[in-house]
Amino acid sequence: MTLEELESAAKECIACRLSEKRRNVAFGDGNPNSPLVLVGEGPGDQEDQQGKPFVGKAGQLLNKALADAGLSREIVYITNTVKCRAADWSTGKPVNRPPTDDETLTCRQWLVPQLALIKPQVILCIGSPSAKNLIKKDFKITVDRGRYFPCEFARTAIATLHPAYILRQQSPTNDGGYSLLVADLMKAWEAAQKLASKPPRPQAVPAALIE
Numbered sequence: 233m234t235l236e237e238l239e240s241a242a243k244e245c246i247a248c249r250l251s252e253k254r255r256n257v258a259f260g261d262g263n264p265n266s267p268l269v270l271v272g273e274g275p276g277d278q279e280d281q282q283g284k285p286f287v288g289k290a291g292q293l294l295n296k297a298l299a300d301a302g303l304s305r306e307i308v309y310i311t312n313t314v315k316c317r318a319a320d321w322s323t324g325k326p327v328n329r330p331p332t333d334d335e336t337l338t339c340r341q342w343l344v345p346q347l348a349l350i351k352p353q354v355i356l357c358i359g360s361p362s363a364k365n366l367i368k369k370d371f372k373i374t375v376d377r378g379r380y381f382p383c384e385f386a387r388t389a390i391a392t393l394h395p396a397y398i399l400r401q402q403s404p405t406n407d408g409g410y411s412l413l414v415a416d417l418m419k420a421w422e423a424a425q426k427l428a429s430k431p432p433r434p435q436a437v438p439a440a441l442i443e
C-alpha cells in the first residue's frame with residue numbers, strides 16, 4: 233500500500249466516535265520523503281475545517297519556528313497521533329479536548345503504517361501527549377524535552393514544546409519557550425540529516441551517534 237492509498241482509506245475511517253462530528257480527516261502534510269517527521273496530538277477547529285495538521289494559530293507559530301530554524305512545511309512531514317478533531321459538544325458548541333486513550337489507541341491503525349511507509353530517521357514529538365504515545369508513557373516534557381530516545385518508528389525520537397502551549401505562555405517579557413522550539417527543530421533536523429547519511433544499525437541508535 234502507498235501513503236496515498238493509506239490516506240484515502242483513512243479519510244473513510246469510522247473506527248472511533250470522533251468520525252461522527254469531524255468535517256475532515258487531517259492525515260498529514262509536507263514531504264513524505266523527509267528524514268524528519270513532526271507528530272502532534274490531534275487536529276483542532278481549523279485543522280478539521282481544512283483537513284491538514286497544524287494550520288490554526290499554533291500551526292502558524294510552528295510555521296514561523298520552522299522558518300527561523302531554516303526549514304519549512306515542504307521540507308518536513310507533519311502529522312498527528314489522532315487524525316480527527318476531539319471536541320466536547322455537550323454545550324452545543326464544540327470545545328477542543330484531548331483525545332481519550334481509546335481514541336488514541338484506535339487511531340494507531342493509521343499512524344503506525346503511516347510512519348512505517350515514511351520511515352523517518354527522526355520523529356520530533358510536538359508536545360507531551362505525542363511523546364507519551366511514541367516515546368514512553370511517563371514522558372515529562374520539563375525533564376525530557378530535547379533529549380534523544382529510542383523509538384519503534386524511527387531511528388530516534390525527541391520531543392519539544394507544543395506551539396499552543398507557547399502561545400499561552402508568551403508575554404511581552406517572555407517568549408514562552410519559542411526559542412526552545414526553534415532550537416529543537418534545528419537539533420532534530422541536524423540529527424535526521426546525519427542519520428540519513430549513515431547505514432541503519434540493528435540496534436537502537438545511541439545518542440553518541442548523532443551528537
Ligand code: SF4
Binds near residue numbers: 246251314315340342
Ligand atoms: S480519529 Fe482516527 S480512528 Fe478515529 S475515526 Fe478518525 S481516523 Fe478513524
